[in-house]
Amino acid sequence: MKFIIQKENLVQSVQDVMKAITSRTTIPILTGIKIVASEEGVTLTGSDSDISIESFIPKEENEQEIVEIQQTGSIVLQAKFFSEIVKKLPTNQVEIVVDNFQTTIRSGKSEFNLNGLDSEEYPHLPQIAEQNSIKVPTDLLKNIIKQTVFAVSTSETRPVLTGVNWKIENNDLICIATDSHRLALRKAKIEIETEQSFNIVIPGKSLNELNRILDDHDEPVEVLVTENQILFKTKHILFFSRLLEGNYPDTNRLIPTESKTDIIVNSKEFLQSIDRASLLAREGRNNVVKFSTMGENVIEISSFTPEIGKVIEELVSESVSGEELKISFSAKFMMDALKVLEGSEVKISFTGAMRPFVIHPTNDDSTLQLILPVRTY
Amino acid sequence: MKFIIQKENLVQSVQDVMKAITSRTTIPILTGIKIVASEEGVTLTGSDSDISIESFIPKEENEQEIVEIQQTGSIVLQAKFFSEIVKKLPTNQVEIVVDNFQTTIRSGKSEFNLNGLDSEEYPHLPQIAEQNSIKVPTDLLKNIIKQTVFAVSTSETRPVLTGVNWKIENNDLICIATDSHRLALRKAKIEIETEQSFNIVIPGKSLNELNRILDDHDEPVEVLVTENQILFKTKHILFFSRLLEGNYPDTNRLIPTESKTDIIVNSKEFLQSIDRASLLAREGRNNVVKFSTMGENVIEISSFTPEIGKVIEELVSESVSGEELKISFSAKFMMDALKVLEGSEVKISFTGAMRPFVIHPTNDDSTLQLILPVRTY
Incomplete structure (x- = not known):
């Protein structure tokens, strides 16, 4: 050579x-x-x-x-x-x-x-036939990954949850990640060349590496799937990942379809408030903050760690409708969710202090973040 | 309050x-x-x-x-x-x-x-009388620290070597650090208000922290010394450090006063050559590279690590005078020294393959780096 x-x-x-x-x-x-x-x-x-x-x-x-x-x-x-x-x-x-x-x-x-x-x-790379391919614009693919992969489980207790579930339903690509305490869902319309469907689980680690390698200016990425491999193809790069075995749980029934309290807040202000409230909570029990409606569109976010001190934040929301609410949740999960949602405002829909709640950008139902509350009140 | x-x-x-x-x-x-x-x-x-x-x-x-x-x-x-x-x-x-x-x-x-x-x-800070002070411009002080502190010992076997020796001799501040394999020396003319002399050892860690806190644009730093404390005083900051106990070794006799081979090289090119040669040497014995004069102002830098491979670099120096030479030394020590020396050219003065050698910028004798060779040839 x-x-x-x-x-x-x-x-x-x-x-x-x-x-x-x-x-x-x-x-x-x-x-x-x-x-x-x-x-x-x-x-x-x-x-x-x-x-x-x-x-x-x-x-x-x-x-x-x-x-x-x-x-x-x-x-x-x-x-x-x-x-x-x-x-x-x-x-x-x-x-x-x-x-x-x-x-x-x-x-x-x-x-x-x-x-x-x-x-x-050197081991041979998997051979993947060209037939079953979908095309995804690079910026959309990067976005899909960013909005879901952080929510995969880091524990190997249920290996299938360390991956992101990708499935095609009615020309929609639906991507779901959950660690069973929170869930991230992203839907996207995509170009499908032939009649095609799959329901696969891609390791979170693979998607993170793929995201690091993709350049925003790249041409669309061709995605090819076999029984146990996925191939992402750009102009000069082939990225192969094995798929995770096992059935991904049906998460549809987890997502509430109605709500009792709806709140619209400025996403950035809310994120900063949660961030401050979590400064003390991090040391204590699992980084949990309390969230209460206070009337007149005011929300109170607080946390209390006896050895260190407490923090109380007031935030004026765009709107509060429905029942009064006191709920506790992981500040980390809330911040993770807010960081990946686009748009300046988010809507949070609660169905009571003990039920999972849903966050999504106002005017955009292609993406959704779900968090399970923590029992403290 | x-x-x-x-x-x-x-x-x-x-x-x-x-x-x-x-x-x-x-x-x-x-x-x-x-x-x-x-x-x-x-x-x-x-x-x-x-x-x-x-x-x-x-x-x-x-x-x-x-x-x-x-x-x-x-x-x-x-x-x-x-x-x-x-x-x-x-x-x-x-x-x-x-x-x-x-x-x-x-x-x-x-x-x-x-x-x-x-x-x-809260413990009381040491009280230091204002009488014995010297003033050092901030940029000079940062330079003095940068050019010496990296050479202190990281081993606690001889605690006094974990500090930098500062002494005043004839209106010169002389700063020396050595880990007994290499030595860094920096002299500086300074403004001394009263007849004053000291010979102290400042912990390397303190000087590193001081360097991080000093801003290039600060006014001169006032330095006050007592038996076991040093105080660096800027407009709004007081920085106290304890001094190390024990006598700092007399390093004068270590520094050769004559040389047998003198080489002048471009500092940056030499640094890059050593860096490449050390890529393989790092894995092997102590990061040692070989240095040989090849005639006609050519220098060869090489390293060989049997399991991995070898590298040979040729470098054209500005001048080579005196005896032919083959010598081995730590690539890390050489790179550390070259990184802190100012000026585009350095002169390296050897007195044989087994004797310490000296590096200093051409046209500047306020700073000097000394390295002990490694026995391999």
């Missing part, structure tokens, strides 16, 4: 595939980056066996030469060293030559020799 | 005194910030008993009212909560009222109640 490549493109590609690589793998070769030089360009691959990322660097782009392939071939190089080395090379042109697993990286007056590994021993 | 204060000034002051506060103290009251309201303004104090920082907020500055004192008094509040609270308060005006240790912090519609502690139980 022998090629000359533009440093900038190599660095970007290495950075992308590094997102799949962990040093805590039990398969030693997966601590490496697989590099394949073909007639068309250079392909890098990183994987932790749950997530695999393939990044392709074409020979030319926009009529600029990026790679000059002098001899095709492949090698696996230790990711930790290779990624640091390419970043720090002195010149824009980098030559990589492999001779019997000995890899030479040359740039200016700097020459590295790395012991490579046989690329034949 | 009762006063109304501008949030911005309070936040800045709290941030300054927080630099002395640690949660790992054995004296519980030192996890608090002492707040004293006097007729002149508000004084905050933080301390970990090694370092104490006092920050004064005057009633007025530049004809702007900052604090309105309604009742003098004092209290100690948990630093962790107080600092978070003041940062997040909703309005620019903050009212603080103490009634029998119960402290109320009011800002807009937000009201905090914190359990305070008796300020009488």
Whole structure:
């Protein structure tokens, strides 16, 4: 293998595939980056066996030469060293030559020799047929991920809850995450090429990594699903993730369809109030704050931690309708929800102090956050 | 105690005194910030008993009212909560009222109640007479610290080496740090008001915190020394540190007065070469790189770690004079030294492969870095 490549493109590609690589793998070769030089360009691959990322660097782009392939071939190089080395090379042109697993990286007056590994021993990536695909604009995909993935469970007690449930119903993509104390739901109309339906669970970790790799300006992402794998395809990147096994619980019956108290508040002011109230609550019992309607559209948010002190916040809401209410909930869950909702106002619909309540932006029912209260009053 | 204060000034002051506060103290009251309201303004104090920082907020500055004192008094509040609270308060005006240790912090519609502690139980700061003072411009003081403190020892085997030795000789302030493998020395002409001399050791940790608190635009810092304390005084901040006990070793005889090989290199290029060479060396034996003169002003920097690979860098130096040389040294020590030296070129003076060598900027003998080589050739 022998090629000359533009440093900038190599660095970007290495950075992308590094997102799949962990040093805590039990398969030693997966601590490496697989590099394949073909007639068309250079392909890098990183994987932790749950997530695999393939990044392709074409020979030319926009009529600029990026790679000059002098001899095709492949090698696996230790990711930790290779990624640091390419970043720090002195010149824009980098030559990589492999001779019997000995890899030479040359740039200016700097020459590295790395012991490579046989690329034949690198696991094969899943093969996914092109047939079942949906297309999602990149900014929408990033938004969907952001508005749901934070609510997945971090506990392995019910592994299926560590993922986000994606399903297609009537041309809607519906994405749901819950850790059984709160739930995030996001619906989106999407372009479906053929009659298609799926109901899958994508690991939260995979979606977080995908979100970090996607660039807002990218073209739409093609999404392909098989029984146990999902593939996100952009122009030069293939992002594979395994799917979680098991049936995702039916969450429909959790979401209340009517409400007894409805409150509309400025989202940012409410978030800041909760944030302050939680400053003392964090030390005490589970970061719980109290929320009470006080008449005349005033809301009181408070918390009390005997050893430290107490805080009382008053907030004037846009409107309060329905029954009076005293309720306690996790400040963290409320802040997580408010941070991802768009729009300057949110509507919170309660059905009593012991029932789950729903937060969504006013004038937008594509997204919904649900929180279970905490029993304190 | 009762006063109304501008949030911005309070936040800045709290941030300054927080630099002395640690949660790992054995004296519980030192996890608090002492707040004293006097007729002149508000004084905050933080301390970990090694370092104490006092920050004064005057009633007025530049004809702007900052604090309105309604009742003098004092209290100690948990630093962790107080600092978070003041940062997040909703309005620019903050009212603080103490009634029998119960402290109320009011800002807009937000009201905090914190359990305070008796300020009488807060340790007294050392009293330092004004007589023995030197004045150091802030930017010079920051430079002196930066160019020496990184070289202090991190091991407690010889506690005196965890500090920087400051002494006055013939109107020069001489600052030296060494961990016995490398040494950093910085001299500076300073303004001395009276006939004065001292020879003290300041804990490296104190100097690092001082550096973080000093603002480049500050007026000169007044430095006062007693037997076991040093005080750095700026307009509104008093920074106290205890001194280290014990005699600092005489390092004069360590510094070679002649050389056998002298090399002048571009500081940045050399730093980058060493950085690359150390990428592989870090994993191996102690981050050691090899340095060889190759004739015709060429220097070769290399490292070899059998399990990973090797790297060879060539660097064209400005000049090489004297004997040929092969020497090995810690890449980390060399990079630390190069990072703090000013000027685009450095001169490195060697006296053989087994002797300490000296690095200093060309045309500047106020600062010097010394490194002991490692035996490998």
